[in-house]
Amino acid sequence: MAQKKGSPKAASTVLDQKFWQNFAKNHWEKKPLVARNVKSGLLEMTDAEIFELLVAYSDRCREMNDPEGLKFFIDGAKADPEEVLELLPEKSDKSLLGYHKRMNAQFPDYCLVCDELLQVNLKKQHLLQDFTDDLFRHVGFPNRFSEIGLYLGNYRKTPFGVHVDSCGVFSFPVAGVKRFRLWPAAYGDEHPELDRTFNYEKHKKHSQLVEVGPGDMTYWPSSEWHIAESDGSFSATWSLGVWVDQTHGDMFGSALKDLVDTKLGSARLKVTTPFKALHDKSGEVGELPKIYQDSLKALKSLSAAELEEAFLKSWMKHISLQGFKTVPVSAVKVTAKSRLQLRSVRSPVLWQQSTGNKKAFSLSYGGVLVQSSSAGLLKMVKDLNAGKVCVPVQYLKIQGAKRDLGMLQELADAGAFHA
Ligand SMILES: [Fe+2]
Structure with a gap:
């Protein structure tokens, strides 16, 4: 059954605790939701701001001669990268609608998908983070990631x-009316012919048609x-x-694999296994080859603290992406005299003390992890996280400063600091 688009009189939806509790309990991974007149910062972004963003991103693509993160479909067929570059929004289009007019004159059926738009949107990224912070608090932090695109x-x-x-x-419509036709998993399982089809007339009566406009939000x-x-x-x-395609088992297993790899050293690269006998006369396999016994010994020598530290490091690196596939990057050149400031106090550089070596610690931002034992570097990161403007030369000892600056540069490249 079609659900009517919200009129100005439709009640507004405040994304408060109550909303999220109900969402987590009744909708998340269970059933679709349509919310009208949603009060969210994400929806306060005007179409003029979005157009500006699109042009900024397109300019960058033209400059680099690479339409990365952008796809253009004509009559359902994906255009070549060179063609995409020629069809992107330009400042002279003046608005989203202006761009549409130019495209519409050439293509009766086109679709521009921008996957990485918020990459250039440092000022607006917090609006998305407000939304995902609430979401993750109620349904859990994604083991894979989340990503936002403009269609x-x-x-x-x-x-x-x-x-x-x-x-x-x-899904949050910005302009125009959007219709989504949905079928529950069980119906899809029973009708595999639905997959990739455009001819679903006879299945329509089993679908739910959701119609949303600017200010509304839908979830499936x-x-x-x-x-x-x-x-x-x-x-x-x-x-x-x-x-939602990465399980805890996947996460735990990959953290364990990293740890095992460091413990096994070069033995992990061996592609054949020397052996004395594969089995005895009766067929019994009773003894491990030596390389297995050595690796087991290395595993058994792991202390509980070492194990915990390894998992904590892997978790820290994972959450340093803030639940996204990528975080916005910024071009900051770090020198001893740079005045560095955190890009956002909401996105601190994460750190973790080593348990084995009291001086050693790891730092993580945007999926990058570095390890150091420079006390000055850690002090500086704590000050940066407290919102201070820091100049590396005031924190780092001359000896080792080059290495510390290199680590700061890695964090800068991952987007930790202000440009
Ligand atoms: Fe989809």
Whole structure:
């Protein structure tokens, strides 16, 4: 059944504790949700601001001659990178609608997808973080990541047909009316012919049609089959995907693997295993080859503290991405005399003391992890996290300063500091 688009009179939805508790209990990975007139900073971004962002990102792509993070579909077919570069928004388009007019004149069915738009949006990123902070607090931190993209165009149907993703999707229309047709997982399982199809007339009666406009928000679980539909008029929509295809077992296993790799040393690279006998006459396999026995010995020598530290390090590195696939990067050149400041006090450089070596510690930001034992460097990171402007020369000893500056540069490249 179609749900009507919100009128100005529709009650507003405040994303407060109550909302999120209800969301986590009744909707997350369970069933779709439509919320009208949502009060969220994310929705306060005007279409003029979004146009500006798009032009800034497109300018960068043109400059680098690489449309990374941007896809353009014409009649459902993906355009080549060179073609994409020629079809991106330009300042002279003046607005989202201006850009649309230019594209619409050439293409009766086009779709521009911008995956990395918030990469250039340092000022607005906190709006997204406000939303995801609340979400993660209620449903848990994503073991994979979340990512936001802008979908824009006059396309009548999602270019790849009905499909299911491994992510739950929050969708926020910015301009125009957006329609999503949804089928629950069980229906999709029973009708595999739905996969990638554009011909689903006979399945329509089993679907839910969700119609949303600017100010509204919709969510569907990762298992929901879906397709976007339109009458050919213009729409622009933010889509936040929260990937749910990485289990705790995957996380734990990969942290353990990192630890095992460091413990095994060069033995881990061996591609054949020397042995005395594979089995005895009766077929019994009773003894491990020597290389296994040595590796086991290395594992057994791990202390509880060492184990915990390794997992903590892996967790720290994971959360340093703040639940995103990427965090915005900024070009900051670190020198001994740079005046460094954290890009945002909400995104501190994470750190962790080593248990084995009281002087050693690790620092992490944006998925980058560095290890040091420079007391001055740690003091500086703590001051930066407290919101202070720091000049490296005032913290770092001359000896080792080059190495410390190199680590600060790695954190800077990951986006930790102000440009
Ligand atoms: Fe999708």
